[in-house]
Amino acid sequence: MSMNVSPAGYEPLLDIAFAHPIRLIASALGPPPADVIDRARAANVKVAALAGTTAHAVKHAEAGADIIVAQGSEAGGHTGEVGTMVLVPEVVDAVSPVPVLAAGGIASGRHMAAAMALGAAGIWTGSVWLTTAEAETEPVVKQKFLAATSSDTVRSRSITGKPARMLRTPWTDEWEREDSPKPLPMPLQPLLVGAALNRINRSATTPGSGAHELATYFVGQVVGSINTVRPADRVVLQIVEEFIDTLTALSGHLDV
Amino acid sequence: MSMNVSPAGYEPLLDIAFAHPIRLIASALGPPPADVIDRARAANVKVAALAGTTAHAVKHAEAGADIIVAQGSEAGGHTGEVGTMVLVPEVVDAVSPVPVLAAGGIASGRHMAAAMALGAAGIWTGSVWLTTAEAETEPVVKQKFLAATSSDTVRSRSITGKPARMLRTPWTDEWEREDSPKPLPMPLQPLLVGAALNRINRSATTPGSGAHELATYFVGQVVGSINTVRPADRVVLQIVEEFIDTLTALSGHLDV
DSSP, X not given: OTTOSSHHHHHHHHHHHHTSOOOEXXXXXXXXXXXXXXXXXXXXXXXXXXXXXXXXXXXXXXXXXXXXEEEOTTSSEEOOSSOHHHHHHHHHHHHTTSOEEEEXXXXXXXXXXXHHHTTOSEEEOOGGGTTBTTOOOOHHHHHHHHHOOTTSEEEESTTTSSOEEEEOOHHHHHHHSTTSOOOOOXXXXXXXXXXXXXXXXXXXXXXXXXXXXXXXOBOOGGGGGOOXXXXXXXXXXXXXXXXXXXXXXXXXXXXX | OTTTTSHHHHHHHHHHHHTSOOOEEEEOXXXXXHHHHHHHHHTTOEEEEEESSHHHHHHHHHHTOSEXXXXXXXXXXXXXXXXXXXXXXXXXXXXXXXXXXXXXXXXXXXXXXXXXXXXXXXXXOOGGGTTBTTOOOOHHHHHHHHHOOTTSEEEESTTTSSOEEEEOOHHHHHHHSTTSOOOOOTTHHHHHHHHHHHHHHHHTTSTXXXXXXXXOOBOOGGGGGOOSOBOHHHHHHXXXXXXXXXXXXXXXXXXX
């Protein structure tokens, strides 16, 4: 992760990506670089860019992104402080006519209907897939996600050096302690803790290792509403069905 | 404020409230006390209770609240960490059939449509009124609100001792500094800073006092979308009109 923030780091990855029939490249930290956009244009691939503030969304649009993902603070992983309810309509107004996808706290058809009420053209989801039958999430972490409430996540710099939302565990609690050293900035923190995190995950099923308690992973606040393992195709179907049901119910308010 | 958290403190205030033809009592910190609910029932007054977590919402419903206000982290004033997009549908499912109002980041008809897509029966608004023509907001603070972006608020314990969202200013920055003393717990922090805050607000228009920079007040992240002074009746009308327009546009997705 820490090696890929320069062209020398990401170009070999792009070579692999463009060797496949991809449709989309998404830039999650910062505006998409001009060379990436040029290469995507030439390959007829759309470029998306994630933004946690309206100012960043405007920069991404000016850089030439085809799609802006407005990601509220609720989201898992690297995330800002502005909530989805506030961020999405602000970004929609600021970058129009560039289409905006709503992210952060989105896992159901009700969320999708709300996102589109806010002006989004669609949704961008993450956490909802981490507990699907197909997900490669560590089994110990998957069980923690299923049991977690929406209050059980924290924005922590303890894995990457930048604030990222993850499940709160003794790992994050120790890093948050007043008398603990501060996490190092990206890209140094992953160098510091990467091997330790790999050992924790490998040992998480070993009784008495203590690793079970420490194990964590990136996830958004919507983890609280996901309590069963579902196949991914069922997740898609339920989102679409609930979206239709929600719009049908809402349209009833127009009959006066 | 610090004196009113016991019955001896709040009963004289309730006496005044119930001497008027009120329709609603709202409990903003903690479940409504049984004696308040009994008194409200006897007077045919509804009781609302604000919740920042689903667990608190369930406690409020069990205590007998007629209406739950699910208030996401975006909100101004005392507020939790769970975003409105995640909190509202969780609370709706947890306290059904008790009606839920959505709060936190709500200031427009798009927000209202999104809230009702999430299952809310209606909306609870705060920040949107602070910049109206009728608002008694300090003029200096009102101007700061009009200029602020959604990234310009912070959850700070510096005024009440509990985390409350307010405009970020040098006042909050100083309290956030690593080498500053921590705010005292409620109800001690208001005793410590109340007189100073009053002096700051009184002096905020005095050139060279430095008070202009310090002045702050409770406000939610939605402050970023409010850039003009409007009469309160116009705010209501615009919310309703945009709500209808949004539902009309959404219902178009059902025509396939």
